[in-house]
Amino acid sequence: MKRAADIIKHRLADRQQAGNYRTLKPENSLIDFCSNDYLGFARSPRLKQMIAGEIAAHPESHNGSAGSRLLAGNLNYTEQLEASIAAYHDCEAGLLFNSGYDANIGLFSSLPQRGDTIILDELAHASIIDGARLSNANRYTFKHNDLQSLEDKLKAAKGTIYIGIESIYSMDGDAPPLAAILDLADSYGAAVIVDEAHAIGLYKNGLVQQLGLHYRVFARVITFGKAMGCHGAIVLGSDDLRNYLINFARSFIYTTAASFHQVASIQSAYQFLGGADEAISALKNNIAQFKSNIIKHPDYPLIESNSAIQCIVLKSNDKAKQIATALQQAGIDVRPILSPTVQQGSERIRICLHAYNTAAEITLLTDTINHYLNEQ
Ligand SMILES: Cc1ncc(COP(=O)(O)O)c(C=O)c1O
Known part of the structure; x- marks a missing residue:
């Protein structure tokens, strides 16, 4: 009978060898193209105040x-x-x-x-x-x-x-x-x-x-x-x-x-x-800017999407990790999505656009991606 401690060691080693070992990353101060905070609610000081007010209004x-x-x-x-x-x-x-x-x-x-x-x-x-x-x-x-x-x-x-x-x-x-x-x-x-x-x-x-x-x-x-x-x-x-x-x-x-x-x-x-119409339009504009800036690559397709989630399929864990590293070196927080989270062969970078991303940030993102893919 195998000991439980040995089984987990082996399974972790297998993952490491397959290049899809998961680790928790520390917080960073890169430009956020990774979180699901599409409208900026999670970081909103105004919403934080509203929550604090709601709690204060219910002292019981x-x-x-x-x-x-x-x-x-x-x-x-x-x-x-x-x-x-x-x-x-x-x-x-x-x-x-x-x-x-x-x-x-x-x-x-x-x-x-x-x-x-x-x-x-x-x-x-x-x-x-x-x-x-x-x-x-x-x-x-x-x-x-x-x-x-x-x-x-x-x-x-x-x-x-x-x-x-x-x-x-x-x-x-x-x-x-x-x-x-x-x-x-x-x-x-x-x-x-x-x-x-x-x-x-x-x-x-x-x-x-x-x-x-x-x-x-x-x-x-x-x-x-x-x-x-x-x-x-x-x-x-x-x-x-x-x-x-x-x-x-x-x-x-x-x-x-x-x-x-x-x-x-x-x-x-x-x-x-109820008062987020401006943030919603800003997000829609950012999606439009991203889609018009990105140059489609024949080997690494951009998945057709009108939403805040835009993905470029790199088709291998290594390639997805490489482009994510290149983006991180340029100051941009984009993470690779590896198999087995997605099917083997559909490994990708997943870009999340937000209302609070600036036009300059989106240009930096798309220029970096276009340049990287052009070199491949
Ligand atoms: C489509 C979908 N459903 C459900 C969930 C789970 O939601 P939660 O993060 O609140 O557990 C997620 C989160 O990643 C999701 O993407």
Whole structure:
């Protein structure tokens, strides 16, 4: 029998040899083209003040929730916030989770039962995949954004069918053909769940709602750790869905509820979003500037995306790391995304654009990338 300590040593050594060993990097003062703070909420002194004001306005609030929502951790404040966020998103009900990871785990593990089928886009986020794995349902993936591939899987599906997609894909930045997916889902009676983690903010209340398609989805997952600048997530759907999750979603039931501070931050972030039109236009301008400056390379494609996430595929861990290092040496914080986080052969740099990036910073970024790729 191998000793546990030896197994972890060997597995770490294998990773190191494969060039995809993960390490935590210290904070840096490089130009931020890496964080998910698309609208600058996480760094906003004004939002910080609003959160502090909200906490000060509730002197009775505790530091920690001291229990799960079903025991001592439920607050009227949280329930009111859930109702007001649901109303903002033109939806019957919402249930807060401590993170987007928890929300997807809870949703995808508790809804589909043995004999049912979950069909996920092959690029669905790890939290969606992990949730589906925890269910007892049959699981399929369809080719990214490919309607024919989705229909093939729908034809083979048994029981109640759940389709899991993102409205902006986290590692590619592109959007699915939402209306066509919903049409296809309708014809097979499938329920569609859309993760809006990277759409909230740029598309203000989310892409699904902006397209007027929110009445047709079974559930939406909105996360607060990206453009909303704080932490947590909400699942939006019917009253019955909310009650179902309270009863069956283990990542909701068996965890300490968010602290008042976290919930007050979400409340303040929604208030702040109401006045964020200028930041949203600045982000849109920056996306346009990036796309017009970048010179497309035949061997290292820029993935087609209109969102704040722009990726150039370098096709190997080594090359992705090399260009990230070149960018870091030029003062720019861009990280390589390596396999196995993405499929082998699709290793890339993932550039996140923000409202607060200046035109000069974007020019420095695109000039450095264009120069590097031209040398290859
Ligand atoms: C598409 C998507 N869903 C869910 C999550 C998880 O959200 P959180 O960071 O709040 O756990 C992420 C975060 O990376 C994500 O990109």
